[in-house]
Amino acid sequence: MTSMSAVTHIPVLLKETLEALSVQPGGRYIDGTVGAGGHAAAILDCSSPGGQLLGIDADPEAIKVATERLQAYGGSVRLVNENFVNLQAICFRYDFYPVHGILFDLGLSSLQLSDQSRGFSFQHDAPLDMRFSPSQEVTAADIINTYSEAEIAHLIRTYGEEGRSRRIARHIVQQRPIETTLQLARTIQQATGGRRGRIHPATKTFQALRIAVNHELENLEAALKQAIDLLGFEGRLVVISYHSLEDRIVKRFMQQESRADEPRLRLINKKVITPSEAEIQLNPRSHSAKLRAAERIANQCEQHVVVKEFIVSREIDAGGWRRPGLLKKLRRAFVMP
Secondary structure (H helix, E strand, C coil): CCCHHHCCCCCCCHHHHHHHHCCCCCCEEEECCCCCCHHHHHHHHHCCCCCEEEEECCCHHHHHHHHHHCHHHHHHEEEECCCHHHHHHHHHHCCCCCEEEEEEECCCCHHHHHCCCCCCCCCCCCECCCCCCCCCCCCHHHHHHHCCHHHHHHHHHHHHCCCCHHHHHHHHHHHCCCCEHHHHHHHHHHHHCCCCCCCCCCHHHHHHHHHHHHCHHHHHHHHHHHHHHHEEEEEEEEEEECCHHHHHHHHHHHHHHHHCCCCCEEECCCCCECCCHHHHHHCHHHHHCEEEEEEECCCHHHHHHHHHHHHHHCCCCCCCCCCHHHHHHHHHHHCCC
């Protein structure tokens, strides 16, 4: 088994992420997929002095690696081994809200891909596990060996966008039990007639199984909804996705929230941000990355609440998460004659 701490981790779209988050000294940030801590370390550096970060990851091994990497930041960082589907509850538990920015770097980390014991990759023979956390009950082997042919075909087609899903599902059922990654990869190759082109024929099926095992799409939708309520006004939401299903969810969510009758988000980048050729050469894993960002705004109802509080108090602290720009607007509107 490869040591996760020994793997070199290169944060994807790092410069673009920091710019999209608009990291500022003294700010509070959430990294909902902290992984090896690459993005987290950069956020803490840019938010110094006084910056704070809450790092969340469902993978206990990732938390161990991030803890080691971020130990120099001391009390400025708190790491939590939980799934970001519980984002709001975690923030309430640690009184970590509102915040300046929230980052979700989705998909598999380089740490997980290098871990030969959990079956995320078919480059090594390993048990068909694919769980982000060992506390999860259902493994990829459970799905492959107990689901019906129709259920497997639907899963591969829906989460893997695989056009040969029925043929693959039929071969899987015929070859059961299948317990390891290489067994499954060979079965898929037999079903599809072997490898054609650059993409291995098992790639989409493995993606589908991983998404299904970890409820990735459902959890992403739930976390995005929670994130809005945790952001302070002018706080930033940044999401890096790696396949079309994730990106579609993020794009639709941000567009809906920015075009609603009572909008709560403003799009920062109307065109998706992708890695440069130089970054892709340095870090091939980044080639499919897409970054979308939005800024929290106050809709009319929320503006009314803020204005009411302002009129009552006539005093607003310019520190913390509120930016001076918003305060100036309020003062011009309600204090100046």
